[in-house]
Amino acid sequence: MILVKQAGVYVNILNCKLKKYLAEVFKKNNVNLTAEQYLVMDTLWNEGTLTQQEIAFIIQKDKNSVTQFIDNLEKKGLVARSVSKEDRRVNNIVVTKEGMALKDSTKQLAIETMNKALEGIPEKDVLVFVDVLKKVCANI
Amino acid sequence: MILVKQAGVYVNILNCKLKKYLAEVFKKNNVNLTAEQYLVMDTLWNEGTLTQQEIAFIIQKDKNSVTQFIDNLEKKGLVARSVSKEDRRVNNIVVTKEGMALKDSTKQLAIETMNKALEGIPEKDVLVFVDVLKKVCANI
DNA sequence: CTCTTTTTTTGCATCATCCAAATATTATCC
DNA sequence: GGATAATATTTGGATGATGCAAAAAAAGAG
Numbered sequence: 001m002i003l004v005k006q007a008g009v010y011v012n013i014l015n016c017k018l019k020k021y022l023a024e025v026f027k028k029n030n031v032n033l034t035a036e037q038y039l040v041m042d043t044l045w046n047e048g049t050l051t052q053q054e055i056a057f058i059i060q061k062d063k064n065s066v067t068q069f070i071d072n073l074e075k076k077g078l079v080a081r082s083v084s085k086e087d088r089r090v091n092n093i094v095v096t097k098e099g100m101a102l103k104d105s106t107k108q109l110a111i112e113t114m115n116k117a118l119e120g121i122p123e124k125d126v127l128v129f130v131d132v133l134k135k136v137c138a139n140i
Numbered sequence: 141m142i143l144v145k146q147a148g149v150y151v152n153i154l155n156c157k158l159k160k161y162l163a164e165v166f167k168k169n170n171v172n173l174t175a176e177q178y179l180v181m182d183t184l185w186n187e188g189t190l191t192q193q194e195i196a197f198i199i200q201k202d203k204n205s206v207t208q209f210i211d212n213l214e215k216k217g218l219v220a221r222s223v224s225k226e227d228r229r230v231n232n233i234v235v236t237k238e239g240m241a242l243k244d245s246t247k248q249l250a251i252e253t254m255n256k257a258l259e260g261i262p263e264k265d266v267l268v269f270v271d272v273l274k275k276v277c278a279n280i
Numbered sequence: 281c282t283c284t285t286t287t288t289t290t291g292c293a294t295c296a297t298c299c300a301a302a303t304a305t306t307a308t309c310c
Numbered sequence: 311g312g313a314t315a316a317t318a319t320t321t322g323g324a325t326g327a328t329g330c331a332a333a334a335a336a337a338g339a340g
Contacts, residue, residue, distance in 0.1 A: 010273035015155035133150035
C-alpha cells in the first residue's frame with residue numbers, strides 16, 4: 001500500500017520538526033541542550049549513574065556518538081566521567097549538581113513540547129502510535 | 141502520560157534506524173543515495189520537473205538543504221538544473237535519463253524496506269500510525 | 281529607474297553518525 | 311606468569327544534515 005512508503009517519509013520529516021521545535025523551546029527557556037543531549041540527560045536522570053555502553057544501549061546510538069554526547073555534556077558541566085573502581089576501562093557517567101538542577105524544569109519542557117505536538121490526537125491513537133514506533137524499532 | 145515523552149524518543153530512534161537500514165539495502169543493491177537524496181528523487185519521479193523551492197516545500201526541508209541535495213544528485217548525474225525561461229532566478233530540476241533508469245528498482249527497494257520494517261503490524265495500526273505522523277507534522 | 285522581493289548560492293558553523301585504528305585495561309588460555 | 315584475546319573508550323577522519331547570514335541574480339512595484 002502507498003501508506004507504507006509515506007510512513008518512512010513522515011518519520012523523517014517529523015523527526016526533523018520535533019528536533020527543531022524542541023530546540024526552539026529549549027532556547028526560549030535558556031536550556032542549552034540538543035535533542036540527543038537531552039536524551040542522554042533524561043536517561044541519566046531516570047536511571048542514575050550509567051556507563052557509556054549502557055547509555056548507548058538504552059538510547060540505541062553507537063559508542064562514538066555517545067562519546068561525543070558525553071564530551072559536550074561534560075564541557076557544559078552537566079555530567080562528569082568517573083573511572084570505575086571495579087574496571088578501569090569503564091567510565092561511570094555521573095550527573096553533576098548543575099545537571100541535577102536542570103532536571104525538573106527541563107523534563108517539564110520536553111513533556112510540554114510533546115503534548116503540544118500531540119495536541120488534538122485521541123489518546124487511543126497515541127497509544128497505537130507509540131506501540132507501532134516500538135514494534136518497528138524492534139523489527140529493524 | 142509517560143507515553144507522550146516516549147513518542148519523541150522513539151521517533152528519533154526510529155528515524156535513525158530507518159535511515160541506516162535503507163542505506164544498507166541501497167548499498168547492497170548498488171544504489172548510491174542517502175535517505176534524503178532518495179526523498180528528492182522520489183518526489184521528482186512522482187511529480188516531474190520541480191523548482192528547488194517546490195521540492196523544499198514538499199519534502200519540508202529548508203532551501204539550503206535542498207541546494208545541497210541537488211548539488212550531490214547533480215554530481216551523480218541523476219538530475220540536472222535547468223534555468224527557467226519564464227523566470228531566470230528559478231532552477232527547474234529535471235531528472236536525467238540515468239535518474240529515470242533508477243526509478244522502478246529503487247522505488248521497489250524503498251517499499252520493500254518499509255514493508256519489512258512494518259512486518260507483523262496490523263494494517264489498521266499502520267493506518268493510525270501514518271495518520272498520527274501526519275497530524276503531528278501539521279501540529280508543529 | 282530605484283527599491284523591494286524572490287530564488288538560489290556560498291561560506292561558515294555545529295551536530296550526528298560512521299569507520300577504522302589506537303589505547304588502556306581486563307580476562308583467558310596454555 | 312606471560313602471550314593472546316576480548317572489552318570500553320577515545321581519536322581522527324569523513325560524510326551528511328541542518329542552520330544562519332550574507333551575497334548574487336533576476337523580477338516586480340512604484
